[in-house]
Amino acid sequence: MLETMSGSQFPSTDEHVVETPFKNLRNLLLTAIVLLVVAAVAYTAWWYWLASEVRMHVDDWVDAMQQDGRSAAYGDLTIAGYPGALAIRLERINTADTPGGWGARIPALTAIMQPWDITRIDGAVVGPVVLDLTRGAAPGRYTIAADTNIVRFDREGGGRVRIDVAGLEAIRDGVAHPLAAENVTATLIRGSLPVYGRGTLEARNVNLPPEMYSAFGGHIAYAKVTAEATGARLPPGIDAESLRNWAADGGAVDIKALEISHGVLGLNGEGTMALDGDLQPIGAFTANISGFNDAVDALVKAGAARPQDGALAKVVLGVLAKSPPGGGPKVVSLPLSLQDRRLSVGPIPLITMKRILWE
Numbered sequence: 001m002l003e004t005m006s007g008s009q010f011p012s013t014d015e016h017v018v019e020t021p022f023k024n025l026r027n028l029l030l031t032a033i034v035l036l037v038v039a040a041v042a043y044t045a046w047w048y049w050l051a052s053e054v055r056m057h058v059d060d061w062v063d064a065m066q067q068d069g070r071s072a073a074y075g076d077l078t079i080a081g082y083p084g085a086l087a088i089r090l091e092r093i094n095t096a097d098t099p100g101g102w103g104a105r106i107p108a109l110t111a112i113m114q115p116w117d118i119t120r121i122d123g124a125v126v127g128p129v130v131l132d133l134t135r136g137a138a139p140g141r142y143t144i145a146a147d148t149n150i151v152r153f154d155r156e157g158g159g160r161v162r163i164d165v166a167g168l169e170a171i172r173d174g175v176a177h178p179l180a181a182e183n184v185t186a187t188l189i190r191g192s193l194p195v196y197g198r199g200t201l202e203a204r205n206v207n208l209p210p211e212m213y214s215a216f217g218g219h220i221a222y223a224k225v226t227a228e229a230t231g232a233r234l235p236p237g238i239d240a241e242s243l244r245n246w247a248a249d250g251g252a253v254d255i256k257a258l259e260i261s262h263g264v265l266g267l268n269g270e271g272t273m274a275l276d277g278d279l280q281p282i283g284a285f286t287a288n289i290s291g292f293n294d295a296v297d298a299l300v301k302a303g304a305a306r307p308q309d310g311a312l313a314k315v316v317l318g319v320l321a322k323s324p325p326g327g328g329p330k331v332v333s334l335p336l337s338l339q340d341r342r343l344s345v346g347p348i349p350l351i352t353m354k355r356i357l358w359e
Helices: 002-008 013-067 240-248 292-301 307-320
Strands: 071-073 077-080 086-097 102-114 117-126 129-133 140-145 148-154 160-172 179-192 195-207 219-230 252-262 265-275 281-290 331-339 342-345 348-352
Touching (some): 013 071, 013 077, 013 086, 240 265, 265 331
Antiparallel strands (some): 071 086, 086 102, 117 148, 129 140, 140 160, 148 160, 160 179, 179 195, 195 219, 219 252, 252 265, 331 342, 342 348
């Protein structure tokens, strides 16, 4: 009886030790393969959905531009790189705002977007870019090229764009010499009430064409400005009507930081700018200025300031100037104002600026 039960009811040791582990391993492998196939299908669907979204957003941008009275068109849009990052190339981009006074032709834009991080896009402009301006202080056709450029778009915080350019050259048709800069960095951050936007522009070793020389020469060693748009939403264009409505709604630009090293002039300060009824800039600033005596002499020599005004300014500035705690050239802290196209140091007018034509 015991022999019969042990032989018929209990499986042998070999059945437990040999067959069961192989079955478990096979099931595990089959499960892993199924999961990998599902993941691959899901990732492929995700990748191609992102590609379709890119195309849709580009077409939506064209439609939005046209609905706003602007023009926009492009040639080819290619998206490659599967299964890695989306490599996007948009060619022959033409956009313009005729009433706003500008138009641009861009040979191509390239961009890289990672499927696992769609909040950031890194790209570049394939130049040269042709920019047409028919409004503003310096209308004309400009050809803009650079040795290298990087454009980064980040959706976090409402949207941020950063542009880094090296070896920049911009030349206007009919002008023999270009404006050149060793490095230029621009950052734009979208905002809302009360700050509708924030921008920073920084440039190093800028060489101006002769027709743009100031009283301090044609070389700007360093310039940086950080500004915030407040009071009203940014104007939709740079035409007279848009700017007039923006100014009437209380639009202004707060200069949070301004730093310039230009010839003998060294300046850093802050202030606020707006537009008057004639759409000319007005503003009030506080500034720390070094090299002020040489700067005033340069203004007088260039005919930008009258000799009597320059002499009075030097006397006043000399009284107000103080040596910095660490030593070095004296620095004067004083208010600057811009009104009726005239830049004044306190009550003393120094420079009369050219009228800006918006129409």
